[in-house]
Amino acid sequence: MTFFWMRSRESNLSRRRTARVLLSLLCCVLFPFNSNQDQSQQCKLIPGSMALPVLEKKGDIILGGLFSLHDMVVEPTLPFTSSPPPEQCTRFNFRTFRWMQTMIFAIEEINRDGKLLPNTTLGYRIYDSCSTPHQALKAAMEFVGSEKSSGVEGETQTKGTCRGTVPAVIGDGGSTQSLVVACFLGVFHVPQVSYFSSCSCLSDKKEFPAFLRTMPSDLFQVDALVQLVMHFGWTWVGVIAGDDAYGLGGANIFANEVRKLGACVALHEVIPKNRAQTTLSSIVSKIRSSRARVILVFAVEQDAAALFDEALREELTGIQWLASEAWSTAAVLSTPKKHHRILQGSMGFAIRRAHIPSLQAFLLRLHPSSPHALADPFLIPFWEEMFQCSLGVQAEGQEHNVEGKPPCSGAEDLGSVTNIYSDVSHLSISYNVYKAVYAIVHALKAMRSCVKGNGPFPQQACPDANNIQPWQLLHYIKRVEYLNSFGDDIKFDENGDPAAMYDLVNWQLRPDGEMEFVTIGKFDETTGGKQKLQIQEHIIVWNGNQSKIPLSVCSSICPPGTRKAIRPNFPICCFDCVICTAGEISNQTDAIECVRCLPEFWSNTERTACIPKEVEFLSYSSTIGITVVAISLIGSFCTSVVAFIFSRHRATPIVKANNSELSFLLLFSLTLCFLCSLTFIGRPTEWSCMLRHTAFGITFVLCISCVLWKTIVVLMAFKATLPGRNVIKWFGPAQQKAIITLCTLVQVIICTVWLVVAPPTPRQLMQRKSNLVILLCDEGSHVAFALVLGYIGLLACLCLVLAFLARKLPDNFNEARLITFSMLIFCTVWISFVPAYINSPGKYSTATEVFAILASSYGLLGCIFAPKCYIILLRPEKNTWKRMMSKAATNKC
Template sequence: MLLFWIFISCFLQTPILLCSYRSSECLVKINYRLKGKGNMVIIGFFPAFAVYPINKTTDWRMMRFNRDFMVEFKLRNYQCILAMMFAIEEINNNPFLLPNTSLGFEVNNVPHGQRNTLATLFGSLSGSDNAIPNCGSARESNPTAVLTGPSWAISEYIGTLLDLYKFPQLTFGPFDSQLGEQRRFSSLYQVAPKDTSLTVGIVSLMLHFHWIWVGLFIIDDDKGAQTLSDLRSEMDKNRVCTAFVEMIVVSKGSYFTKSWKNQVQILESSANVIIIYGDSDSLLSLIVNIKQKLLTWKVWVLISQWDVSKFDDYFMVDSLHGALIFSHHREDIPNFTDFMQKSNPSKFPEDTYLHVLWHIFFNCSFVNTDCKIVHNCLPNASLGLLPGNIFDMVMSEESYNVYNAVYAVAHSLHEMILNQVQFQPHEKGKKTIFFPWLLHPFLRKTQFISHDGANMVLDFKRKSHIDYDIVNFWNFPKGLGLNVKVGTFSSNAPNNHKLSISSYMIQWATGSTEIPQSVCSESCHPGFRKTHKEGSVVCCFDCISCPENEISNETDMDQCVKCPETHYANTNKIYCLPKTVTFLAYDDPLGKTLCFMSLGFSSLTAAVLWVFLKNRDTPIVKANNLALSYTLLITLMLCLLCPLLFIGHPSTASCILQQNIFGLLFTVSLSTVLAKTITVVIAFKITSPGRIRRWLLISRAPNFIIPLCTLLQVFLSAIWLTTSPPFIDKDAQSEHGHIIIICNKGSAVAFHCNLGYLGALALVSYFMAFLSRNLPDTFNEAKFLAFSMLVFCSVWITFLPIYHSTKGKTTVAMEVFSILASGTSLLGIIFAPKCYIILLRPERNSLHYIRDKKYAKRRKPS
């Protein structure tokens, strides 16, 4: 027994089930018509099996039924037949629905081709095997409605004829908006719900798994074109890109169609997720090619009307394993599984189909004359013993629609009969005449709650949106054939809760537990941004690092975000860090150094002043205008203390005092030097005595230079403070990761005018000292004054380019250093020689030494 089932699962998994010659001929010759008695009959057309010639050149019109043909059993569609029989059995056993009326059924196989289909329809409607229109024999029961499907092509063939007679037709295949057009098929009703939210659900699934690079296989018809348009619109809205679009010509279930034209494109495509839209009969050749190529690394997204089990082959690995299928949500119908379990040739002896199946699968003896089994069957044989890939015991979507279609007809008949009894009383003993087209008003208005709680309506305008179950197809090892529900999609739910999916339950095509990736370009990590390639879709891009002080803290950002001025980007440019507030502080190494230099040089100046005060009666101190020397030393001492205003946390007062005190003190210093040089020039350059020279020397007129120059400086400072005074500012750009508190000069013009004024004073002092550098005198300091002014100008001329090329604390430090350098140069060059004589050579600081030196100079020429 075990070897038998291994044989069944491994060698009978071919797409076409080959049966014996006798059973095949039996099915074909009787044309498979199954009937169930009842007052009102529902006729069903189901493609239960199909006959194919082994030789493709065989002429179907001349073909005899012999060993040159084979039969394909469509067991998924046979489940629809069982669903119809089950629904009618329930209705007949229900005393509250159609009392005193019994429902019957008539099942017909849909043969290959439109001609044979219409011939079967004529024979069924006429009540005999003769396919002659309007020439039917008297029927014992009234045909009420016709069920067709699952293919839209079958419904269209039959609907064209039934619409002429206004005969009610209910199709259980997928909803088709074209079939719902009242002008074309006014007598047709679709049981299946609308798929208006299917494209939204598919795109939501793509976004959930971050699949933004997908391929599309779409049937090449009007419905496929409309679906492609809707799908592309939804994909573009959510930035999901299409790697390729392949329109497949409808093959209508033939195995002998050519393979799809761009095989290489699919095999080499970087899209690992491919959406297939179309029924399995129409795209049969496509799936055959996919299975033959063993594209096991692709994730296939299918729609509900796919019969995945019919594509079995000899390979152990199934290319469709791991496929995700969108199926209309439905609940299980109670007792339907038990009904299928008990369906056997003993219970339905008139069903030749079951006899053939028992003969093929359970090794029963078969009598060809009456197409019945006799004995030698497996004990307790049932359809439930067949492998799931051959016959699925789970109710399919088509079977669910057939079940509801039968109930829709029953409820409509019930309402019609009640209406006739109430408004059209007939005479006693006279039967009410029934015409099928009388059922239309009730079918359009029918509305009932199905066994699973769903609200069923046939009017397509009143159909509501349906929820979807997302099913994962498990077929490894081969023959497992399980459809496992892994998620749902509800279009009526809030935006963030429409899709619900359990990723851990999904078995992926690659066999990996990780979610497959399907992108055109690898994701840009945080710290990078996308830059789109010219001429390509938005999903194809390159990644470049964010610019300076910009970040991207998410994956696949289109633009980097600039950090605020108070923050800076970290090294990886993922997040912004707060900048440290800093300034030239006293505890900084640079601030400490400048502070010590300022206090040291200022103390040195005070020491020089003390030396001069102590030796104020000596010739060298008296010789160079004692008052001007004291003024210059005091001013230099204060100038060298100015850097203390630049160090420490800036304030409004310190910002204003910095430049103005610095300018004022250096103005006094330079004007003092200018006064000293002018005094020397007046004393030695004017050779002829006169009132003017005597008045200038006696009145000490050069001393007035100091207040005049200082007043001019005060005037400039007043203009500066009035128009644009200095203020506290923040420099967030100069130093990475720091916000530097600095004093903004306010007016750059005023600042440079201040420096220019000091430079002019220095140049005038330099030229005046330069003119008197060679005048004869023992203590003539003109040379030192000239050199000090030269150094002073050099310092500040060098300061200007450095000042404009540095930023932040460095700028402040350079200005402080320039103040110290210029101040110490004046102190050192002018007063260092005098201190040298006073402290180290006191013998030269006496009148006796001066007289001896003058006497020696006079005697030297002789």
């Protein structure tokens, strides 16, 4: 049986149901119940069983009490040849003893007052569960009826008589013990009101139909702890649980909830019940290696104390401890100064406290010389443990070991000792006991107030107030609702749980070296949609007497401008911070991903904001723009200088021989070619886009037409000197102007159609992977643009072919050789232009077109006019008719 229930804390639903069936069968065997039999026939003494120590008092209504007055049981070696000796409970717990005295105080207060239950006295029957499930189960069996040995008069009855089933039980404290007791008492529908069992599993009314509590469920405490962790941004938290239903259940729920919210559990360890040092040492080592700065200890105070003792031994410091409710205000941890070094700054939730008037005086009334001291099996071990002396009295049912203790003088006074028993400054669990007693009494009052014919039971029957049935009392306890003298609304929800309200306490050292529990906030589940957790951060003192919130993360917080990149095979909280790529931003910490900017925006250097992209075009202020303007103006100037030289020397043979009118028209067109390159500079507009391409196309056609006609004139002039030829009349000045105009008019028509049908327009080129908005002129119609270039190329190629054919004509009539060189340069430039234009990005495509215009213009200017200027200016002796005619005659010969 003991083994089964020790395993029950981690059993599933089917195991619990099986346990209920087994317990039901067990109870039917041990306590066969028959409503037609009298009470003396309803209980029998179990062969071989031994009576448990009990503190009881007579009354009209007897309430059961179950308290873990000792922290552990020393189980003797079983020889299996004789009856086992009684189990010895050790490590007396003063805090739990105060809880028991609070139950007695509340019962006596109700009896004195007499208003809630007039003409009725309450009694009690209290057992020690010794913090073990099987001991608690033994006591639970006593509550449903047992035979009692003889004892002291006034407190016992004659041997062979039976105690009846108590109508209600208050206790136990530990969740593991309550699981066992609730499952057993639930079979008999005996209401159980626990004051300290918080395991959420006990809220299952299918499994524990008779269980209620004045202690909030761990679900609420875990909710508070999770919100606390999230409030301070801790994403790398360790969890250490006690090896019981309370610790394991609460720690598992906490771990699951923080993971749902994106945090991670750095370690999840369990403190064994035997508290083996090797296991505790291993836990401390894992805490140190995990690098978690915040550790939640979800365990009872005894297990927590064992862990902290080991942490002290191994000098584990710098940890911000989070306390579960079980030890958040435990004096056994706060009183010893050895723990102050590691527990200062600890934080946890504690249930609501209250000051119970006259309780301290009641607690200090105890003395072994009191009339009923011998009837109290718990007073003697309490007294001896309190004053570390021996009374030399055998406690009922207990081993009495006084080895090494001096005898008590009898003059000891509880008022002279300050410890957790007499400390009533933090009455939380004691207040829960107090509320549990009053909840049952209010239920009893409601039972007695039932109006006949208007009852809650079948046929509207009322309960028999003189024969209280536990199942009837359970009905009324579930519906209890009243406002107590402390201003708290006492009631139970459908799961038998009270409203969850916690105080957030911070362990702070006072100047006198004592630890103080300072309330720094609260958690109120009843606030509904309002903020449940409220914290006063300015009064918090963190571990190590620090005022700065400790940082507990696996990886540092990713600042704005970066994103989290999860590390393979690591928890989600372990990540690297990766800078957002260009064009993406993150404007918050710990961004999961970067956000891409809109097409017209780009990320700033810090990758925290999208800013408008830089607009790029061939501006006058840029280096390329300045260069283009300078080259264009120089070219125009040089062309004007050449025109001026030709004008000053227009009567010379070299100018006349090369058709001065065509030369001046060519120089004029070259000037326009140089100047049209300026239209490609500056922010593109509708007018500039239309002007730059049409001006370029028309001026170049005019220029090439002049060169072409000069070549034709050279050829025709040579042919006209041959006998029988009379073709020169078709190539006079009028015909030249007409042909040049006609050739240019073709380009004008192409450009006009282009501008009408699909004109060039400004366009923004926004590339996703570029921080620039490129402003350029869209050709509008690629066919028209190709026709413009193609027509220029056609004229240039024709001119090149004719010039090549005329390259060997006499020098005095011949400039075909110069035109050949100029056309070779022209064609080479524009053939190279096409791939360069296509592959040049942004403004460089425009610059490529401009440099092609300037290069071809300089080629024409230099090849055609530079040699003539050289002769005019530097070799005037060659610029004579005689020289030219003599050279012509020589060439003819």
